[in-house]
Amino acid sequence: MKMTKWLSLLLLCVSLSPGLSLKCNFCTGLPYNCQESTQLCTLNHTSCMSQSFTVVEAGNVTEWTYKGCTQGLVCNETIYINLGYKRTYISSQCCTTDYCNTGTYYARVPVASLSCAACEGNNVSCASNQTPLPCAGVQDRCMTINTLYVNDSSSDVVYKGCGTGNLCGRRLEYNSGGVRVYTEVSCCGSNYCNQGIKSVTVDETPNGVKCYGCNETGAGECNTLKTVSCTGNMTTCLDIVAFPRGNTLMRACCSKDVCSGLSASVLLQASQKLHCCQGNMCNNGDITSYFKSGSTTAHRSMFLIGGALLVLLKGLRTLL
Structure with a gap:
């Protein structure tokens, strides 16, 4: 009897050993920028879960994500609550291996007969040449992507x-020293609500941050360090690096949204890395220090055109 009790106690201790526990990614935050850490699950937690919330109220969309350990009671389901003035969607998915709940996860939002205005051009051409576009799948918003390019002259796309x-409300801005690019992504939730013309907001007030800037075309532009004075929302320095060669393709001031989640993934090819940092001249080309502390790495393939954020716009077209 004593041996049986001792054996049972030993088995219990082994089962409680941290080394045998399930490990999950843990975070709470925006779906496209949820900073993951490790959560060690307890015995009753048998799954790793990603759960996301989408709330649509008065044309405004709020999204939130939770990742962590779960008992598996609310796995792989979507709940839809419609209060008339507010719609709430809650989706979850579960898996049972260590760190399997990785990646961006959004609530599944069904769409019922939403139609939007569609065009490709500039503010002038889109004002008179819009066509109706029925939405499909989980497309639940009408979207407008406005970009302003500022150099000696200005042009818009x-x-x-x-x-x-996934991209609503993003401000994607950068200044590489030769051109300043300002992109705004706006969304709304009723039929043809995106027909209007909206100008991009530009803030060129110096913010005190300085970064290195260049745009490599093959002529060695990024071999020379050039200082750029950052303005407005551009409070971050970036360096886009080709791998495995390690050469810089572009340095610039940028807004924080350029460095986050889906924005960064669309911006880059799989053979490139994006390093973002805070502090004057931190994008100095020291590749070793960049990627020891972490960086944003592309998780999907996309084409790069001239190192500019026109890439981002071309990529966004595939998401509309």
Whole structure:
């Protein structure tokens, strides 16, 4: 009897050993920028879960994600609550191996007969040449992507169509020293609500941050360090690096949204890395120090055109 009790106690201790526990990614935050850490699950937690919330109220969309350990009671389901003035969608998915709940996860939002205005051009052409576009799948928002390019002269690019909330509200801005690019992604939730023309907001007030800037075309532009004075929302320095060669393709001031989640993935090819940092001249080309502390790495393939954020716009077209 004593031996049986001793054996049972030993088995219990082994089962409680941290080395045998399930490990999950843990975070709470925006779906596209949820900073993951490790959570060690307890015995009753048998799964890793990703759960996301989408709330649509008065045309405004709020999204939130939770990742962590779970008992598996609310796995792989979507709940839809419609209060008339507010719609709430909650989706979850579960898996049972260490760190399997990785990646961006959004609530599954069904769409019922939403139609949006569609065009590709600029503010002038899109004002008079919009076509109706029925949305499909989980496309629950009408989207407008406005970009303003500022150099010696200014030009704008506009895309309109259907989309999801993954990119809504992003401000994607950068200044490489030769050109300043300002992109705004706006969304709304009713039929043809994106027909209007909207100018991009530009803030060129110096913010005190200085970064190195260049745009490599093959002529060695990024071999010379050039200082750029950052303005407005551009409070971050970036360096886009080709791998495995390690040469810089572009340095610039940028807004924080350029460095986050889906924005960064669309911006880059799989053979490139994006290093973002805070502090004057921190994008100095010291590759070893960049990627010891971490960086944003592309998780999907995309084409790069001239190192500019026109890439981002071309990529966004595939998401509309």
